[in-house]
Amino acid sequence: MTSHRPPLRAALAGALLLAAHAARAGTGLVYVAGEKDNAITLVDAKTLAVAGSIPTCARPRHLQLLPGGTRLLVACGDAGQADTVDLATRRVVDSSPLGHDPEALDLSADGRLAYVSAEDDGALSIVDLAAKKEAGRVALGPEPEGVKLSPDGRRVYVTSEVAGVVYAIATATRTIEKTIPVGKRPRRLALAADGAQLWVTNEKSASISVISTASLDVMATLTIAVDGLPADGITPVGMVLAPDGRTMYVALGRANKVAFVDVATRQVRALVPVGRRAWALALTADGSRLFVAGGLSNDLTAIDTATAQALKTIAVGQVPNAVLVDD
Numbered sequence: 001m002t003s004h005r006p007p008l009r010a011a012l013a014g015a016l017l018l019a020a021h022a023a024r025a026g027t028g029l030v031y032v033a034g035e036k037d038n039a040i041t042l043v044d045a046k047t048l049a050v051a052g053s054i055p056t057c058a059r060p061r062h063l064q065l066l067p068g069g070t071r072l073l074v075a076c077g078d079a080g081q082a083d084t085v086d087l088a089t090r091r092v093v094d095s096s097p098l099g100h101d102p103e104a105l106d107l108s109a110d111g112r113l114a115y116v117s118a119e120d121d122g123a124l125s126i127v128d129l130a131a132k133k134e135a136g137r138v139a140l141g142p143e144p145e146g147v148k149l150s151p152d153g154r155r156v157y158v159t160s161e162v163a164g165v166v167y168a169i170a171t172a173t174r175t176i177e178k179t180i181p182v183g184k185r186p187r188r189l190a191l192a193a194d195g196a197q198l199w200v201t202n203e204k205s206a207s208i209s210v211i212s213t214a215s216l217d218v219m220a221t222l223t224i225a226v227d228g229l230p231a232d233g234i235t236p237v238g239m240v241l242a243p244d245g246r247t248m249y250v251a252l253g254r255a256n257k258v259a260f261v262d263v264a265t266r267q268v269r270a271l272v273p274v275g276r277r278a279w280a281l282a283l284t285a286d287g288s289r290l291f292v293a294g295g296l297s298n299d300l301t302a303i304d305t306a307t308a309q310a311l312k313t314i315a316v317g318q319v320p321n322a323v324l325v326d327d
Helices: 008-023
Strands: 029-034 039-044 050-055 060-065 071-076 081-086 091-097 102-107 113-118 123-128 133-139 144-149 155-160 165-170 175-181 186-191 197-202 207-212 218-223 239-241 247-251 257-262 267-273 278-283 289-294 299-304 309-315 320-326
Touching: 029 060, 029 289, 039 060, 050 091, 060 102, 060 320, 071 102, 071 113, 102 144, 113 144, 113 155, 123 144, 144 186, 155 186, 165 186, 186 239, 239 278, 247 278, 257 278, 267 309, 289 320, 299 320
Parallel strands: 278 320
Antiparallel strands: 029 039, 029 320, 039 050, 060 071, 071 081, 081 091, 102 113, 113 123, 123 133, 144 155, 155 165, 165 175, 186 197, 197 207, 207 218, 239 247, 247 257, 257 267, 278 289, 289 299, 299 309
16 A cells, blocks of 8 residues: 655654744844944834844944844944854853944855955954954955855955955955956945845946846946935945845945845836934844944834835934844
């Protein structure tokens, strides 16, 4: 008699997957780093009420969850280090040196290596967080900023604000594969859902360069316009991709707006007013709410992405410069 029950191994794998998903249930909070008050403000992602704060190292500039989702890495520019925050206790439980004036970073899949843009040194610093020391370095152009690892971890992309380029670096050899000219003052990076496109914000060109990750050539440039504003009043910086991969949300800096950009057509579908100097933004896991930090208005705007309408503006401390949602 042929059994139609799934093999025991598959059943166990499914049970383990469900258990792992349950174990990774988020805190339901939005974490907002304030550069000037050296703290992270916590906001409830549903009620939009402030839920507390966590003191951290000097000038927090980048937030990223460590593998497992129970701890948060906070990179601090003035302290030259990364604090590790336990999300359950809301306490700093560890720290690692990152070198002088770290700007942004991305983590290897196992969370051991941090690829850090060392702005003042003009380099990509590779830091072993477990050993708490630098494991390697790649010399780059002046003022490197945005850092993004490829999904397979074989390549890391880094922007240079002054040189106006993106560096594609092989992680195995720690050598530059290609230097890709883009717009003026490239800032941040985001990958399309299939990993075939790398989007780059050009702050001083009011544009986004779209790079083919296969050829490492610019395949398109999107110029962003806002009625009533000159080009130098539109300064795109942060980006985040919708979970369905169809929309890229772009913070437009001095324009005090966030753009909803259709990934397929590369057209702006909506512009939503937010706080002053919008740089950082983050989405809920289901993509229903977008949170945008106003760096000069010291606030966080919560947006309903379905209606492209702001829901609430929340005071969140001094010069918010990084946002992360853990839901």
